Amino acid sequence: MKKFDKNKLILALAAPLLAIVAALVITSVIIASTGGDPFHAYEVMIDFGSKADSQVWIINKATPYYLSALAVAIGFRMNLFNIGVDGQYRIAAFFAAVVGGALTLPGFIQIPVIIIVAMAVGAVWAGIAGLLKVTRNVNEVISTIMLNAIGASVIGYFLQDGRLAEKEGNLIHTPYLPDSAHFFEIPTTPKPVYGFVVIAALAGAAYWFALNRTRFGFDLRTVGRSESAAQASGVSVKRMVITAMLLSGAMAGLVGMPTLLGVSYNYGTDFPTGIGFTGIAIALLGRNNPVGMALAALLWGFLERTGTQLEFEGYAQEIVGVIQGVIVLCVVIAYEIVRRYGLKVQQRKVGEELAAQARKSDKAEASA
Template sequence: MARIRTALLPPVLAILFAAALCAVALVISGASPLTALGAMVGQVGQGTTAVDIINSAAIYYIVALAAAIGFQMKLFNIGIEGQYRLAACVAAIVGGALVLPPVVHTTVIILTGVLVGAVWAGIPALLKAYRGVSEVISTIMLNAVSLGLIAFLIRPDSFGVLQGNNISTAPIEPSGQFPGIPTGAGTIFGMVFVAAALGLGYWFLLNRTRFGFELTASGESPTAATAGGVNAKRMVIIALVLSGAVAGLAGLPEVLGRDFAYTLTSPQGYGFTGLAVALLGRNNPVGIAFGAVLWAFLDKSALALDNVGVPRDIVLIMQGSVVLSVVVAYEIVRRYELAAEQRRVASQLRGTTTPQKEPVA
């Protein structure tokens, strides 16, 4: 019963708290919460919104899994933004330069993205493990470096191709593209299934392998893990490199399924969104999936708010409220469960302690 309460109570409290905050914000802005919600829900059935939500949720899910791997070790990989963008750029360059058989071509592009993401994350991993440099500082700095490197790589005199007013990498041939699922409302990225496979792999890694146990144990107590024979430096390096490898896949659904090239105007900001979604899902693959869908829904259905006279920026308040509510709710429930456990232990100790009889004279 206690485990069920711990699992269900925090998200329920978070939803109620977030709904209350969003309702207050809407009322202050002069709009009706019910009208705004109805418009957003109705937008899902309009045009390509439903497909856009699925595609965006897949990308958010991949990025959030990358963040969650770091969170398991109490590592804050803010460099996911630079890792996935640099990986997408280099993968697009490789994909545009090669002509291979269909499956092989796509596989080479994907492996290139994974390798670049892992290598880029390996830099702060080594700095953290052997020099004690905070991964927060090093990854933030590397984000800026990656942007400059991308700008250099896609210059017309490097690997870039000038197309109108935009610069992109050379287009990827159909043999390297990842086929999607055509629907009446658009095409669902084929890499949606890759995202689902990553979620299953993440669950299996954490719950069914020794490495997953060591990863979690090292995050909970590095000292105890080291005493148990776990190499702390090795776990830091593996966790960040693995996080970067997964992050390297985040930009590929759009590169391989829609744009077939990387441009200076390619979408950005997924890395920071992934951090929020990972927090929202509490590093659980199922929770992250729900968080990714919710975040994508808020992003894509916000278009309908303009039609009912509600500022679209209210969605940012909604998203921030959801993350804040989840953090607060889980902390409240954690403290409640801790206090309840302390009371149970104290009660048991009182029950097992019997007063000693005084000796008879």
């Protein structure tokens, strides 16, 4: 049995507590500087966010955010910055919608086909960046950002009446998915929760298991900490880079599925964008931990939901964006401060133990 380490527990709790306190203080100062009452603002947010319809809205909003954070976190765990999740999930959802709209199969076949197509397209799109990195040493930040633009252009080309889309009023979208492609919902009051929240939970569990209980996860984390050490131990760094990008893209392919299979049932010009960039903030906020990212996604949804109510109360509409940014910065800074402090404490402890051993050795030599 491992010995209970009180100092380690204190440090683990210190980081989130420091981040919360700092975020509350800074946010309160910002709200007060705009002429608002921060305590009233928090009261409004809590009251509105605790309503049943708000809770359902928050969970539904957090589902794609969480999947996006998982996609980003896979790369983060080995120091790969997949900034292209936004483009990956959009092009994946587009082609999945095209394939799904062209097929009419039983639901237990139709839905898996659509999901597999989305994951395959997302993986291929992210895999291009991985291939460029290992073959031409192209930085993945640059390549994924450029692929976002290319993906948007590809969608724009095909999303035209007479090509892979059709026009309905002022909107252009892919053909509607058949009823068999409609994903199940969890009946709640007053509105249902997306059934895809179950898939998101399973994806989070798979992410945790793969990274913490498999050889692949160990190799991935090893490459993230030291490529040279991983190479020396027999791990193919290039293969891990491509594999990680493929997995990240496949996970990104799931991001648009809650909307495609549960809300719009097609891909149109009004399909949600920007979720990939939100996933970066949530992955940072959750420290790449599946539970932490789930809580961060719910917090993000809570802030977006209650932010609309703050506008009705006379607060500036930009205040929610400011709060989100402050929280992310406070979490990153707080964890870094605690990490450095913990490292210094550990070094001091090792130094004291070495000094004690040296004194003991000197006494033994003197007595001899």
